Amino acid sequence: MTERQPARILIADDDRLVRHLCAELLREEGHEVHTVEDGPAALAALTERRYDLLLLDIWMPEMNGLEVLSNLAESPDRPLVIVLT
Numbered sequence: 001m002t003e004r005q006p007a008r009i010l011i012a013d014d015d016r017l018v019r020h021l022c023a024e025l026l027r028e029e030g031h032e033v034h035t036v037e038d039g040p041a042a043l044a045a046l047t048e049r050r051y052d053l054l055l056l057d058i059w060m061p062e063m064n065g066l067e068v069l070s071n072l073a074e075s076p077d078r079p080l081v082i083v084l085t
Contacts, residue, residue: 006029006031006032007053008031008032008034008049008050008051008052008053009026009031009032009033009034009051009052009053010033010035010036010045010046010051010053010054010079011026011033011034011035011036011054011055012039012045012060012065012068013035013055013056013057013084014037014038014060015057018057019037023035038060038061038062038063039060039062039064039065039067039068042056042068043063043068046075046077046078046079050079053079053080053082054079054080055082055084056069056081056082056083056084057083057084057085058083058084058085059085065083065085
């Protein structure tokens with residue numbers, strides 16, 4: 001059996017409790033987790049470093065998750081995205 005490598009995960013959600021709970025569960029599994037509270041912060045984080053996974057809330061103020069996805073459409077380094085709603 002091969003050992004699973006930890007993933008670098010970004011959580012983008014305006015709900016502090018959702019960010020905290022998801023981050024804690026994923027960290028317990030050994031993953032590196034970063035959190036942001038809105039779309040612009042998510043895009044900034046994604047340009048600063050590479051992530052394996054983006055957990056993305058659809059309903060966020062300022063820039064919603066669909067707008068974030070649209071901005072990522074052309075990115076060759078786009079992570080796997082799981083949409084939360």
